[in-house]
Amino acid sequence: MSQNQTENTTQPESLVQIRGLYKKFNISGDFLDQLKFKGGKIVREQEHVHAINGVSLDVHKGEALCVVGESGCGKSTVARTVMGLLTPSGGTISYRGERIDHLDDKALLPYRKKMQMIFQNPYASLNPRMTIGQTLEEPVRLHNPDWNAQQVRDKVHEVMFSVGIDPSWADRFAHEFSGGQRQRISIARALAVDPEFIVADEPISALDVSIQAQVLNLLMDAQEKRNLTYLFITHDLAVVEHFGTRVAVMYLGSLCELAPTKTLFATPRHPYTKALLSAIPRLQDDRPEPIKLTGEVPTPVNLPSGCVFHGRCPYVTDRCKQEIPKLITTSEGGQVACHAVEEGRI
Template identity: 70%
Template sequence: MSANHAIATDEAAPLLEIKGLRKRFSLSAGLLDQLRFRGGRLVRNHKYVHAINGVDLEVRRGEALCVVGESGCGKSTVARTVMGLISPSEGEIRYRGERIDGLAPRALLPYRRRMQMIFQNPYASLNPRMTISQTLQEPIRFHHPDWERRRVEEKVVEVMEAVGIAPDWGKRFGHEFSGGQRQRIAIARALAVDPEFIVADEPISALDVSIQAQVLNLMMDAQRERDLTYLFITHDLAVVEHFGTRVVVMYLGTVCEVAPTAALFATPRHPYTRALLSAIPRLSDHGIERVRLSGEVPTPVELPPGCVFHGRCPIANERCRREIPQLARHGDTLIACHAVEEGRD
């Protein structure tokens, strides 16, 4: 497959499509760990962590699609699977209409430049042995081996200035900077190869609150100036309300609801979304219905039958306990809930 063929050009189609995505992580180190005696017979017991369970998503050009949910719901696993850092167990990932999961490293090269990632921890994402200039030059030299040294250096200065970094920082190392400064450097590294799609995996959660807004505004400015598309992973609903175009709510590896940001915060439909939004601290409780969930989040090793949320849902019935709900369209919103389908919500 040639590079020209690999990148489709249909502007009407979603930039990224995820269909039936599943990811399982084995808990058994080897065959001997899986063997057990039961009833006098030797049987094989292979356990998995079911991190993603049939996720379907579309990311539209120019939007900031925010994925939210509590810790362990599979948000970061979706991000890393999309970027090819881990391989899916099942399902398809398509970029500009072309399937990219399972491609060989060489075949992925045309996509690597267009798809970049910003990681959560700015203290671990920078190589401590490289200067900032070397860190920013590395992806440029990799994707543009024909560029002369002067052109590479000019590009580094350009992206440093774009994110508010002084060019004389280039001679220093990552440990000499604060968390917010390091995350600016990480954003500059992502922008250095002029991508069109960026996966941001909780990029501000490790930063001081006073610095979070600065980094968030920087990302929003970059989106406007460079026509970027974001897949933004976060657990901070205040960030979502400020930053997101649409919101995906996940629970235990499944998608509960997908809605435009304003619609989701104004009229959440899924019972879990309602509980999640009711937990946001507010100055006034007027007009807010508090939803208090009972029980614990099930283990992803032994998934419950039916809807994964039924054990904590206040309006679950027998159908919820035995049948897995599918995402269905209700106006501009996609919801996976039997109660919504039956009008019991």
Template identity: 80%
Template sequence: MTAAVSQHDPKASAATADSREQDNAAPLMEIRNLYKRFSLSGDFLEQLKFKGGKLVREQEHVHAINGIDIDIRRGEALCVVGESGCGKSTVARTVMGLLSPSKGEIHYDGQRIDHLSAKELLPFRRRMQMIFQNPYASLNPRMTIQQTLEEPIRLHHPDWSKERVRDQVRDVMDSVGIDPDWGSRFGHEFSGGQRQRIAIARALAVDPEFIVADEPISALDVSIQAQVLNLMMEAQQQRNLTYLFITHDLAVVEHFGTRVAVMYLGMVCEIAPTGTLFAKPRHPYTQALLSAIPRLEDDRPQHIRLQGEVPTPVNLPPGCVFHGRCPHANERCRQEVPALIDVEGGARVACHGVEEGRL
């Protein structure tokens, strides 16, 4: 079956071969049965209500992440895609420890980190850095660029001399194409693309090995997006970085990603090498998602129009979260939550139809 994929796209065959080679290596990041929910009910007193003459406690939650399992391999760029509100950014922030998981475990380089205190997590902070979505909000307006880049270095290397810190800042500025003369200026003096270069430099300043990028180019002009993407790819090659790249732009995924995880309503419905996913998507939602990409080819498949509305994450539907919009759903889909299963091409799919051979 893998050979059939390679006939469609040689890149898919190469990606599949790479995935087989990496399967034997221990992943850098392991996410296991991860859940994150946010309360909508306020404090304890606000949750108390009278119903039928009785005092009852009612709680409502937004179920942002609903039991995802993902391995991130060393040196790869794992892209997480999905429509707005599917939980992509929540995954990024939970992995980085900015949010605490409601349930599940996160392991980094073989060690569990989701339950560590801020002090215990500090050594991992240097190895794990984040690039935020909005370059206009992620830089402190009261700090010069020099101060912004020096701050993480001084935090993680308090024993370094001033000269060594300045040398490190100069080196990282050169590596991302920033003029060292910018150091005395403030963030508001730069364009969006320049600010995002500064944000990337800040992430690279402490020589991390793992970077979470939460839609780092979505706030930029299209003409600047390619420059920032190429900069991140060059940094990956030069520094052997591992990326968790959050995006909704499938064209970026095809260009940048090693593997792709497709999310829908807080769950991973398919994860596969990039070439395999674009050549032969298996999950009905992935097929609909990829059919929406504008193409110039005459023989491209017809656009798949999904019926119905996206369910609310406050009241999740039973069974498969996609069954209300899936044209292939049956009674099992409405009752039983599908698990990720291995299919050809190094992919994993959470779909009863694929498991039963109906799709």
């Protein structure tokens, strides 16, 4: 334990702090839709999708923290809530120790320059009515109102060149580019204001496999040259192994496991993480059989009691069904939320 504590003291500073984050979406419809007739009385019933349930994370300066999990586990909701595109239902989000989740648009403006986002779909995230030059100039002008036109153009040309896009293409529209080129333009837009923190929400999942490696390498080069910090959302574990500094595993809106990348892939502790990693295709004759989980993923509308994974876990006990597990530090230096690990059963 003392070794882990020593390692923690030498870690980079915490850039983004997420504490007890909750997000739920009301799916009850309007007021009249919520009224039901039960037991001779009119009652109002509301239903919510519980997308994030008490997630706490620190993003360290200079790292690439990857958030993984299957579709619907809340990865993208975490990304959008951190960026202020969604308002949290509970918990706090802080940047360099300053709370930002409750700020209005004007108060958030200085943080917008430091925090940028790359979206999943480059076909939808670029304005089809604006040229690439206009798309890239807009954030530069917004965040640098004292710059003249030549300074703005020089910045746009510099950032286009840095992502492998010819500056002479600035007068073209988004539809004239391929998917990979559009994503490069999206990355250029994020880099144009010289941020220090970037949220990348599955930035390569909409691209051809042959282009994915190029875009990943571009992100890694930008991180090295610009000292960027990434919160990287993905479901591709091969990308995580290549790109991530640490990995956070989510299931049904809850954080299951958090560990350095090498530690997680070498010694996964949570039963869900083990099943997830066992599904990675490997070209090995002696590789173990993939772990087959039984049961269905519960609905986020009616969350199960206790551990959200207990319905599919082979190590489930009565405690798992009743008590929500808390993150505990493991001997390998990671954190895991599992009663079976805490009790030494696995």
